[in-house]
Amino acid sequence: MKVMPGFAQQGVAENDSELLSVTDKKRLLREMLYARRFEERCYEAYVERKIGGFLHLYSGEEACAHGVLEAARIGHDYVMTSYRDHIHAIKCGSDPRAVMAELFGKEGGTCKGRGGSMHIFDVAHRFMGGYALVGGPFPLAVGIAKGLKMKGGDEISICFLGDAANNQGTFHESLNMAKIWDLPVLYVCENNLYGIGTRIDRSTAVQDQYKRAAAYDIPAVQVDGQDVEVVYAAAKKAIEHVRSGNGPYFLELMTYRYRGHSMSDSNAYRSKDEESKWLKRDPIHILRNRLIDSRDLTLSEFKEMDKAIIEEIENEVIGFAEQSPEPRVEDLEKYVLAENDPYVHGGVN
Amino acid sequence: MSQMMYWEALRRAHDEELGNDPLVIVMGEDIGVAGGTYKATQGLYDKYGAERVIDTPISENGYTGLGIGASFVGVKPIIEIMSVNFAWLATDQIVNTAAKVRYMSGGQLTAPIVIRSPGGTAHQLGAQHSARMEKVFMGIAGLRVVTPSNPKQAYGLLKSAVRCADPVFINEHELMYNMKGEVPDEEFFHPLEGSEVVRQGRDITLFGYNISVHWCLQAAEVLSREHGIEAEVVDLYALSPLDREGIKASVARTHKAIIAEEAEAPVGVGAEVMAIFNEECFFELDAPPVRVSAANVPIPYNHKLEKAAIPSAKDVIAAALSLFPGKH
Structure with a gap:
C-alpha cells in the first residue's frame, strides 16, 4: 500500500495564477497553525469534559481545507463536509469563538448548541454543514450545484469528504448525476488512508480514489495534500474547470490525520513507524521551512506567532465559549418545524 | 367545482406550481418523457423542459438527497418516488438530513422539499411493492406527513406542501389515482394540519x-x-x-x-x-x-x-x- 505519496510532478503551479504570494503564504501559515492549535485545544477541552459527544480532529490535514478554499471564493461558493468540520467552517469565515461555543453546546454557538462538533453550520458564510452519515453530503452537494445552475450565477458547490465515504452508494449515485447533468460541483477527497480504523487497502478495491471518478467520466487528479501550495495550484485548476461550466471535477488529496478517527479511538491500528513518517511531512512545517529557507520568515517569528495564537485561543475563543449561556430548556422544541407557516393552517386561499 | 380524477388533480397542482415559480422542479423515475407511472406529471416535460421536469436515474437516496441540497439554495423540489417501497432506500436522506437539518443548524437551514409516493397494497404486487410506510415517517420529528383521501385533498395538499417551509411527505395510494371527485375551479391551498x-x-x-x-x-x-x-x-x-x-x-x-x-x-x-x-x-x-x-x-x-x-x-x-x- 502506498502510505507515502510521491507527487512531485502533479499539481504544481503551471502559471502565475496558481502561485501564492509571500503575503498569502504567511497568512496561510498562520491560519493553518491557528487550525492546529484550535483542534489541540478542543482535545484538551474534551478531556476536561467541556466538549461532549464525538469529536473528530483535523490535525495533520490542514493543507487540504486551506489550499482548496484559498482557491475558492469564500462566502460566495457553497461548502459542505463530513463531521470533521471545524476547520472548514473557520476557513469559510465562521467566527472561531462561535465554533468553539457550539462544541461547548452553548447558545452562542454557530447552531445555538443544537448541532455540536459534527454539525457546524454557518449559512451566512455559505458553510452548508457538517454531516455525520458517511457519504451523506455527496448528493446534497450535487443538489446545491443543481440549484446554482438553475439560478445562473457563477457560484460552485464544493464537497469535502474522506476516502472511506467513496464506498457508500451515494458516491456512485451522486457522481453519476453530477456528470449526466454537468453540474458545478467540486468533490475534494481527503484521502487519509483510514476509514475509522480500517486501512484503505483492507476496505477498498481501488486505492487511488481519483481513478474511481473515471467510471463517471469526471476529470480527476491526485496530489500531495500535505503541501498547501500544491493543493492550491491543483484546486485553482479544478475550480476554474467547474466555474467555467465544464461540469464536475474530482480532486484527491493524499493526507494523514494525526489523531484517531474520533476521541474514542486509540490509534492502535497504525504503526508508530507510519505515524512518524507522516509527521515528517507536516503541512505546517513544510510551509514554515519553505518560508524560512526563502528568508521570508525567521524561526523566532514563527514561535512568536504560535505563542500569540495559543493566547488568543485561550483568551478569546475558550473565554467566549465558557461565558456563552446554555440554551434555555423552554426552547427545546424550537427549530423542529417552521414557526407560523401560513400554509399549515390554510387561510391563504 | 369540476369532477376530476385523483391523478388529474395532482397533475393540475404540479402544473400550477411549476407555472407559479421558476424554482419549482419535479423529479423522479419516469416522470418526464414518460409522464409518470400514474400520470401525475403528464405533459409537463414538454411544457417546462428537462431542466425542471427531471427524469432521474434509479437512485432513490441519491436523487432525494439532490432535491434536499437544491432546496438549500431556494429550489422547491417535488420528488416523486415511484413506490413507497423504494422510499426505504431514501430514508437516510429524508430522515437524517431533511427532517433534522433545521434543528441541528439552529434554524439556519431548512429543507422545504415535497416527497410524493404511493404506499399501499394494490393488485398482487408482492411483498416488495405493497408496503405502507406512513408509520415510519410520521414518527420522525421535523417531517410533515399528509395523506390525501380524495382528488380535492390531492390537489390542495400538494399545493400547500410546495409552499410550506418544512419537508412534507405525501402518502398516496396506487389504487386511488383513478378515483373521481370534485375539485374547486379556483386555486386552493388545503391546510397541512387538522382533520x-x-x-x-x-x-x-x-x-x-x-x-x-x-x-x-x-x-x-x-x-x-x-x-x-x-x-x-x-x-x-x-x-x-x-x-x-x-x-x-x-x-x-x-x-x-x-x-x-x-x-x-x-x-x-x-x-x-x-x-x-x-x-x-x-x-x-x-x-x-x-x-x-x-x-x-x-x-x-x-x-x-x-x-x-x-x-x-x-x-x-x-x-x-x-x-x-x-x-x-
Whole structure:
C-alpha cells in the first residue's frame, strides 16, 4: 500500500495564477497553525469534559481545507463536509469563538448548541454543514450545484469528504448525476488512508480514489495534500474547470490525520513507524521551512506567532465559549418545524 | 367545482406550481418523457423542459438527497418516488438530513422539499411493492406527513406542501389515482394540519386516512341502513402532526371509536391514535376502542391471501358492531 505519496510532478503551479504570494503564504501559515492549535485545544477541552459527544480532529490535514478554499471564493461558493468540520467552517469565515461555543453546546454557538462538533453550520458564510452519515453530503452537494445552475450565477458547490465515504452508494449515485447533468460541483477527497480504523487497502478495491471518478467520466487528479501550495495550484485548476461550466471535477488529496478517527479511538491500528513518517511531512512545517529557507520568515517569528495564537485561543475563543449561556430548556422544541407557516393552517386561499 | 380524477388533480397542482415559480422542479423515475407511472406529471416535460421536469436515474437516496441540497439554495423540489417501497432506500436522506437539518443548524437551514409516493397494497404486487410506510415517517420529528383521501385533498395538499417551509411527505395510494371527485375551479391551498369530519353521526366515530376513509364511509352506510347505528367518519389527512383536538372532539361527541388502517398494527397509525384516546379523552369512551389493521405479514402474492391480509369495510363494520352488544 502506498502510505507515502510521491507527487512531485502533479499539481504544481503551471502559471502565475496558481502561485501564492509571500503575503498569502504567511497568512496561510498562520491560519493553518491557528487550525492546529484550535483542534489541540478542543482535545484538551474534551478531556476536561467541556466538549461532549464525538469529536473528530483535523490535525495533520490542514493543507487540504486551506489550499482548496484559498482557491475558492469564500462566502460566495457553497461548502459542505463530513463531521470533521471545524476547520472548514473557520476557513469559510465562521467566527472561531462561535465554533468553539457550539462544541461547548452553548447558545452562542454557530447552531445555538443544537448541532455540536459534527454539525457546524454557518449559512451566512455559505458553510452548508457538517454531516455525520458517511457519504451523506455527496448528493446534497450535487443538489446545491443543481440549484446554482438553475439560478445562473457563477457560484460552485464544493464537497469535502474522506476516502472511506467513496464506498457508500451515494458516491456512485451522486457522481453519476453530477456528470449526466454537468453540474458545478467540486468533490475534494481527503484521502487519509483510514476509514475509522480500517486501512484503505483492507476496505477498498481501488486505492487511488481519483481513478474511481473515471467510471463517471469526471476529470480527476491526485496530489500531495500535505503541501498547501500544491493543493492550491491543483484546486485553482479544478475550480476554474467547474466555474467555467465544464461540469464536475474530482480532486484527491493524499493526507494523514494525526489523531484517531474520533476521541474514542486509540490509534492502535497504525504503526508508530507510519505515524512518524507522516509527521515528517507536516503541512505546517513544510510551509514554515519553505518560508524560512526563502528568508521570508525567521524561526523566532514563527514561535512568536504560535505563542500569540495559543493566547488568543485561550483568551478569546475558550473565554467566549465558557461565558456563552446554555440554551434555555423552554426552547427545546424550537427549530423542529417552521414557526407560523401560513400554509399549515390554510387561510391563504 | 369540476369532477376530476385523483391523478388529474395532482397533475393540475404540479402544473400550477411549476407555472407559479421558476424554482419549482419535479423529479423522479419516469416522470418526464414518460409522464409518470400514474400520470401525475403528464405533459409537463414538454411544457417546462428537462431542466425542471427531471427524469432521474434509479437512485432513490441519491436523487432525494439532490432535491434536499437544491432546496438549500431556494429550489422547491417535488420528488416523486415511484413506490413507497423504494422510499426505504431514501430514508437516510429524508430522515437524517431533511427532517433534522433545521434543528441541528439552529434554524439556519431548512429543507422545504415535497416527497410524493404511493404506499399501499394494490393488485398482487408482492411483498416488495405493497408496503405502507406512513408509520415510519410520521414518527420522525421535523417531517410533515399528509395523506390525501380524495382528488380535492390531492390537489390542495400538494399545493400547500410546495409552499410550506418544512419537508412534507405525501402518502398516496396506487389504487386511488383513478378515483373521481370534485375539485374547486379556483386555486386552493388545503391546510397541512387538522382533520375533517366527512360524515356526521352520533353513535360512534370511524377514524380513517387515505384509502381507509372509504372503507369507513362504506361501513357507515351499512351500519346506518342495516343496524340503525349512525357513525361519524373522520378523515385524518394529516398524520404528522396528528390532530389531537379533532380526535378528542369527535370522541367526545360519540363516545365510541374505531381506527382503520391498511398497514399492520404494530407501532402504527392506529397505535398512535389509540395513545391519543388514552391521553386526551379516555373518560369520554364508553367502550374500549378497536383497531382495524392488516395482518402482520409481508404482503403475499396469492390473490386470496393478499385479500385476507388487508382489511376492508367489512372488517370496519364487524369492529363497530362489536362495540354495540345485541346489535349483531
